[in-house]
Amino acid sequence: MSKKNAFYAQSGGVTSVINxxxxxxxxxxxxxxxxxxxxxxxxxxxxxxxTEDLIDTSKETARAIAALKHTPSGAFGSxxxxxxxxxxxxAQYERLIAVFKAHNIGYFFYNGGGxxxxxSNKVSQLSKSMGYPIQAIGIPKTVDNDLPLTDNCPGFxxxxxxxxxxIREAGFDVASMAKTSTKVFVMEVMGRxxxxxxxxxxxxxxxxxxxxxxxxFPEVAFNKKVFMQRVKHCxxxxxxxxxxxxxxARYKDGTFLADAGSVDAFGxxxxxxxxxxxxxxxxxxxxxxxxxxxADYLQRAARHIASKTDVDQAYAVGKAAVEFAxxxxxxxxxxxxxxxxxxxRWKIGEARLARVANVEKMMPKSYITPDGFGxxxxxxxxxxxxxxxEDYPPYKNGLPQYVQLKNIxxxxxxxxxxxx
Amino acid sequence: MSKKNAFYAQSGGVTSVINxxxxxxxxxxxxxxxxxxxxxxxxxxxxxxxTEDLIDTSKETARAIAALKHTPSGAFGSxxxxxxxxxxxxAQYERLIAVFKAHNIGYFFYNGGGxxxxxSNKVSQLSKSMGYPIQAIGIPKTVDNDLPLTDNCPGFxxxxxxxxxxIREAGFDVASMAKTSTKVFVMEVMGRxxxxxxxxxxxxxxxxxxxxxxxxFPEVAFNKKVFMQRVKHCxxxxxxxxxxxxxxARYKDGTFLADAGSVDAFGxxxxxxxxxxxxxxxxxxxxxxxxxxxADYLQRAARHIASKTDVDQAYAVGKAAVEFAxxxxxxxxxxxxxxxxxxxRWKIGEARLARVANVEKMMPKSYITPDGFGxxxxxxxxxxxxxxxEDYPPYKNGLPQYVQLKNIxxxxxxxxxxxx
Numbered sequence: 001m002s003k004k005n006a007f008y009a010q011s012g013g014v015t016s017v018i019n020x021x022x023x024x025x026x027x028x029x030x031x032x033x034x035x036x037x038x039x040x041x042x043x044x045x046x047x048x049x050x051t052e053d054l055i056d057t058s059k060e061t062a063r064a065i066a067a068l069k070h071t072p073s074g075a076f077g078s079x080x081x082x083x084x085x086x087x088x089x090x091a092q093y094e095r096l097i098a099v100f101k102a103h104n105i106g107y108f109f110y111n112g113g114g115x116x117x118x119x120s121n122k123v124s125q126l127s128k129s130m131g132y133p134i135q136a137i138g139i140p141k142t143v144d145n146d147l148p149l150t151d152n153c154p155g156f157x158x159x160x161x162x163x164x165x166x167i168r169e170a171g172f173d174v175a176s177m178a179k180t181s182t183k184v185f186v187m188e189v190m191g192r193x194x195x196x197x198x199x200x201x202x203x204x205x206x207x208x209x210x211x212x213x214x215x216x217f218p219e220v221a222f223n224k225k226v227f228m229q230r231v232k233h234c235x236x237x238x239x240x241x242x243x244x245x246x247x248x249a250r251y252k253d254g255t256f257l258a259d260a261g262s263v264d265a266f267g268x269x270x271x272x273x274x275x276x277x278x279x280x281x282x283x284x285x286x287x288x289x290x291x292x293x294x295a296d297y298l299q300r301a302a303r304h305i306a307s308k309t310d311v312d313q314a315y316a317v318g319k320a321a322v323e324f325a326x327x328x329x330x331x332x333x334x335x336x337x338x339x340x341x342x343x344x345r346w347k348i349g350e351a352r353l354a355r356v357a358n359v360e361k362m363m364p365k366s367y368i369t370p371d372g373f374g375x376x377x378x379x380x381x382x383x384x385x386x387x388x389x390e391d392y393p394p395y396k397n398g399l400p401q402y403v404q405l406k407n408i409x410x411x412x413x414x415x416x417x418x419x420x
Numbered sequence: 421m422s423k424k425n426a427f428y429a430q431s432g433g434v435t436s437v438i439n440x441x442x443x444x445x446x447x448x449x450x451x452x453x454x455x456x457x458x459x460x461x462x463x464x465x466x467x468x469x470x471t472e473d474l475i476d477t478s479k480e481t482a483r484a485i486a487a488l489k490h491t492p493s494g495a496f497g498s499x500x501x502x503x504x505x506x507x508x509x510x511a512q513y514e515r516l517i518a519v520f521k522a523h524n525i526g527y528f529f530y531n532g533g534g535x536x537x538x539x540s541n542k543v544s545q546l547s548k549s550m551g552y553p554i555q556a557i558g559i560p561k562t563v564d565n566d567l568p569l570t571d572n573c574p575g576f577x578x579x580x581x582x583x584x585x586x587i588r589e590a591g592f593d594v595a596s597m598a599k600t601s602t603k604v605f606v607m608e609v610m611g612r613x614x615x616x617x618x619x620x621x622x623x624x625x626x627x628x629x630x631x632x633x634x635x636x637f638p639e640v641a642f643n644k645k646v647f648m649q650r651v652k653h654c655x656x657x658x659x660x661x662x663x664x665x666x667x668x669a670r671y672k673d674g675t676f677l678a679d680a681g682s683v684d685a686f687g688x689x690x691x692x693x694x695x696x697x698x699x700x701x702x703x704x705x706x707x708x709x710x711x712x713x714x715a716d717y718l719q720r721a722a723r724h725i726a727s728k729t730d731v732d733q734a735y736a737v738g739k740a741a742v743e744f745a746x747x748x749x750x751x752x753x754x755x756x757x758x759x760x761x762x763x764x765r766w767k768i769g770e771a772r773l774a775r776v777a778n779v780e781k782m783m784p785k786s787y788i789t790p791d792g793f794g795x796x797x798x799x800x801x802x803x804x805x806x807x808x809x810e811d812y813p814p815y816k817n818g819l820p821q822y823v824q825l826k827n828i829x830x831x832x833x834x835x836x837x838x839x840x
Contacts, residue, residue: 014596016589044599072589074596081600161818169436169492169721172822176434176494179464180501185717204819275714276693294695296713297605301589305724307818387818398581398727398807399624402592 003035004106006325008057009042009049010141011112011119012080015155016072016303017314018141021111023068024318025139026057030065035326040103040410044077046110046119050092050420052099054410067403069315070393072303075405081420082115086122093126095418101132102413107325108134111318113142113153117333118357124331137321138333138353141314143300145196148359149351150335152386154317155300157310160200161387162302163189163244166295168204171211171242174291178240184231184282185242186292187212188275190299192248195219195363197299200383201244202375211242213373216278218248219363220372222257228285230373235288245274304400308389313346320348344385423455424526426745427469428477429462430561431532431539432500435575436492436723437734438561441531443488444738445559446477450485455746460523460830464497466530466539470512470840472519474830487823489735490813492723495825501840502535506542513546515838521552522833527745528554531738533562533573537753538777544751557741558753558773561734563720565616568779569771570755572806574737575720577730580620581807582722583609583664586715588624591631591662594711598660604651604702605631605662606712608695610719612668615639615783617719620803621664622795631662633793636698638668639783640792642677648705650793655708665694724820728809733766740768764805 008025010018022041029036041055042048048055055076057065068075083089100108110120117138124136140147145156167187174185191197195217202215213234216222234241249257258274275292283290313336320334333356337349367379375383393400428445430438442461449456461475462468468475475496477485488495503509520528530540537558544556560567565576587607594605611617615637622635633654636642654661669677678694695712703710733756740754753776757769787799795803813820 010596014593047599071592073592077599078596079600080597164819165724166718166722168819168822169723170717172491172493173434173717173721176430176498177500179467179497180499182717187718273696291716292714293716293718294712294714295718296711297590297593297602298586298607298713298715298718301593302586303589304585309818384817389818390812390815392810392812395810397804398729398809399584399588402588 003037005037005104006039006107006109007042007049007100007105008039008109009045009111010074010076010078011045011110011116012078013143013300014074014078015141015143015300016158016306017154017311018111019068019071019073019075020311020314021139021141021154021318022075023065024315025109025322026065028319028322032322032326036107036322037104040105041076043407045079045081046083047079047081047420049096049099050418052412052414052418054103055407056410059408060405064403064405069311070303070391071402072301075403076407083119083122086126092420093122094130096123097127097130097132097134099414100134103410106134108136109139109321110136111139111141113144114147114356114358114360117353121331121353121357124353135325135330137325137330138356139317139321140333140335143190143197144194146194146360147356148361149356151338151346152336154310154314156196157307157313157386158302159190159197159299160383161307162299162305163197163201164203164387165305167201167212167242167244170293171204174211174240174242181289182291183235183240183288184279184290186275186279186290187244188247188273188292188294189244191218191246193218193360195246198244198246199363199367199375199379200387203380203383203387209238212244213238213241214243215373215375216243216245216249217368217372218246218250220368221252222249224281228282231282232286243278245278247274249274303393303402306391307387308391309386311391316348324350341381341385344388423457425457425524426459426527426529427462427520427525428459428529429465429469429531430494430496430498431465431530431536432498433563433720434494434498435561435563435720436578436726437574437731438531439488439491439493439495440731440734441559441561441574441738442495443485444735445529445742446485448739448742452742452746456527456742457524460525461496463827465499465501466503467499467501467840469516469519470838472832472834472838474523475827476830479828480825484823484825489731490723491822492721496827503539503542506546512840513542514550516543517547517550517552517554519834520554523830526554528556529559529741530556531559531561533564534567534776534778534780537773541751541773541777544773555745555748555750557745557750558776559737559741560753560755563610563617564614566614566780567776568781569776571758571766572756574730574734576616577727577733577806578722579610579617579719580803581727582719582725583617583621584623584807585725587621587632587662587664590713591624594660594662601709602711603655603660603708604699604710606695606699606710607664608667608693608712608714609664611638611666613638613780615666618664618666619783619787619795619799620807623800623803623807629658632664633658633661634663635793635795636663636665636669637788637792638666638670640788641672642669644701648702651702652706663698665698667694669694723813723822726811727807728811729806731811736768744770761801761805764808
């Protein structure tokens with residue numbers, strides 16, 4: 001086998017541990033210099049491949065690459081750019097192959113969610129039909145935890161931990177204030193389609209009286225009357241009410257709560273998130289003083305409170321991707337396989353990309369309590385190990401030391417400027 | 421000197437380290453059992469004293485009290501309840517003295533902001549005139565960092581650290597996404613009157629291109645035109661723009677930016693915070709895709725990322741308060757005195773309550789850059805040591821282990837039910 005270079009790119013919304021995966025890919029490739037040449041990263045994801053804007057990761061020190069393991073965000077830039085079907089976007093796929101050929105790239109590692117796995121699969125197919133062999137390995141990443149065939153997705157565990165820690169802390173705060181001041185706290189979390197992240201907030205409640213008292217899932221149609229009854233019940237019995245609401249919370253007819261809310265002075269919709277809408281709704285119905293928070297990017301960038309399980313798994317899928325490639329495999333994705341709950345044990349497995357692509361894993365109904373406001377023991381058993389362990393970044397002068405790479409470009413070899 | 425009991429209460433908005441102060445008070449009092457009897461805590465702050473609802477902290481184990489040092493919020497409950505002047509509220513002050521007398525309380529420790537120092541001062545005065553001696557010691561606490569005569573306030577350093585860490589992390593995230601997606605990120609932080617907390621965000625930027633690129637202070641009148649120019653400049657030169665905005669950001673005429681914003685479907689004002697208002701304003705003017713976050717209580721409850729300097733100082737002021745009382749002092753507040761910047765050194769000082777009460781310490785003009793969007797080196801020198809050091813709480817199953825006290829009530833001795 002001639003020595004080929006590797007391509008690695010990050011795709012979609014970044015996470016606090018996607019760089020740990022990059023670290024796993026690059027460190028593992030560096031250990032096999034006899035078989036893998038350089039690792040080229042796509043600047044801003046797949047766009048970097050399409051425009052032949054490649055980053056030469058061999059210019060980075062071992063120390064800088066190691067620091068990726070504790071650095072949130074996408075070190076090479078990510079992008080929201082979906083390649084369509086082969087029929088619609090054939091020129092783009094052919095361009096990818098042309099760039100890979102020009103740079104002697106034989107390994108394609110694409111780190112992202114469902115769309116990325118689909119792209120990887122198509123690259124694999126096309127490389128065969130075009131007669132330029134490329135081993136395409138998809139690597140899972142998504143805070144949404146919605147990829148199939150893997151027990152969980154790297155990136156999710158750390159958001160889950162952030163949300164559980166934050167609502168526990170805010171719950172303690174509100175409990176202190178409730179006698180004369182704030183009685184209701186609403187925290188909005190990510191998850192447009194599935195309630196995995198909101199569910200993780202439920203881990204903070206170990207007793208009935210603990211925050212959060214209510215979780216609003218996208219999976220459960222919002223019923224204002226029942227909700228208000230529950231809020232009043234909590235304030236009456238626990239002194240306060242702490243709520244985690246998914247950005248995807250919706251009414252029975254599918255309307256998002258967030259959309260039902262505010263228009264600004266100019267008549268624009270969607271100014272606010274769902275948290276202020278829910279908070280105001282409670283104020284109107286009950287008069288309770290409220291506070292609300294919208295964590296937004298803070299939750300998925302919060303490397304300072306990352307889950308050690310998550311960091312370990314993120315690194316492991318990167319490492320496994322390279323090892324699979326070295327074994328000659330293609331069109332697969334490393335998965336996380338849970339082998340035991342007590343104690344929690346996991347190992348790396350593999351799934352065929354064709355089976356991963358474009359399948360969304362929803363939260364099982366059995367994970368939500370019958371009243372629709374909480375998580376079941378089964379859900380806890382699933383989620384709990386994913387947030388376990390702390391993996392603190394190094395600090396200097398009170399601030400986490402995250403690495404910014406040099407990101408030196410590989411000289412272009414193709415003459416045409418391709419516009420994606 | 422006969423052995424008197426002590427009263428301790430928490431006042432106003434809680435912090436992630438006010439319980440460290442409680443720990444300092446109780447542990448130090450327990451070391452002097454020859455001189456101080458029991459420490460009674462006010463349930464829900466001063467309301468507990470007024471209603472004779474006292475908590476017997478001697479029922480808590482040494483371990484539980486030690487755990488207060490790493491537990492956010494107010495363990496005994498706090499309240500937003502201000503005693504007015506002696507003339508207006510004489511019955512309340514007399515009631516306090518009556519409750520203290522009934523429970524043989526000779527030490528009054530009141531842990532809060534400017535109002536609390538004022539109350540402590542009045543208790544001291546009245547106890548003299550009523551012939552029941554009470555040593556009243558105020559203990560500083562406020563995330564707003566606005567108490568005079570102390571270099572800084574316990575509670576502030578940890579919020580400052582949270583804000584600096586969070587905007588650094590979110591900045592990394594946005595930088596990854598900016599090529600094809602989010603270009604502007606707006607994070608709202610506390611500080612209705614002073615920009616101390618917003619300023620702390622500036623610590624995250626060590627280079628010109630680092631987040632945050634813009635800070636909006638309450639001290640600087642908002643100029644939309646200049647602001648938009650700066651936002652565009654940042655996106656052009658750094659690829660993205662990360663903004664920290666104080667909830668107190670305002671126009672020249674004093675109108676809060678937050679108030680100028682949204683009305684909901686029912687015509688209600690003040691639904692949202694200032695972050696969505698600023699984000700939408702940018703979108704309208706530039707078309708840039710944005711994200712925004714409102715940290716709200718998360719920032720002041722975030723014990724998981726507390727500053728070690730802050731925790732140490734919070735404990736120290738509690739300890740010093742008891743030691744001052746044992747030396748026979750009254751009507752004073754322990755302060756933090758900075759003795760050196762390089763290396764950072766501090767010691768405990770004292771200030772007369774009469775000089776502390778009702779004085780707000782504003783941020784010096786020399787701490788804000790001439791363009792009004794950043795912090796000066798002088799500001800950095802002041803702020804930097806306050807966020808230094810990490811002091812992680814213990815974790816179990818991925819979650820911080822915060823203590824919930826038993827909070828057993830002291831049997832009442834007075835017959836009347838006083839309604840505050």
